[in-house]
Amino acid sequence: MNNFGIKKGGKMKHILWNPWHGCHKCSPGCLNCYVYYLDKLRDKDASIINKVKTNFNLPLKKDRQGNYKIPSESELATCFTSDFFLEEADEWRKDIWKIIKQRKDVTFLICTKRIHRFNDCIPDDWEDGYDNVIIAVTCENQEKANERLPILLDIKAKRKYIFASPILEDIDFSEFLSTGKIDLVSVGGESYNNARVCNFEWVKNIKKTCDKYNVKFDFHQTGSNFVINGKHYKIKHHDEYSQAKKGMKYL
């Protein structure tokens, strides 16, 4: 998995935590959703939302010595085979917030397309946000950026990220980054067979905007259908992350 633009260092580990699985398509970026793609390969229906019982309390699991299996200073990318703010998860989420609160030594990255549900889904003691939670909003095009990012700016959270992923067009984030409320923008292309184009020019433009407003930037994956200098490249999925890192050198 990628490191979501957060510099690795010391003991920081990046781990996926999917307490529930499955999702509903709700946006142009969902068209070739990798959850649907991978579930179909396994003859599963990704539109059915299931609690993942074996993984639900992952951050609290301990080894035989009584130590947490998820070490301190890890980062848990939460709900990356679903959406944290799905209606179906409303009851389950109450327990998840308790787990997040219990593991203050771990950072939880929550990425969503359903930021409009945020204020209905936070715990009573959220106040200005838990210190160990990053809220990231996915915007694949300008329309979705204009729709979702004003909400992201408005909510209370200690750290706020934008994921321009899967990027589908050139997106101007100026009005959102100029507020000083966004900590990082991470860009990625779409994966697998039917992937739509990710054009390196779009990535460069976002990097320039980030530089202008002093916002951290990452290019986390090229996608499988990458265009650079007008030339198309088919990138194998497992190379998407390393190729993006190479691309960062040209930004």
Ligand code: SF4
């Ligand atoms: S919101 Fe994310 S997980 Fe859900 S269908 Fe869309 S792309 Fe897939």
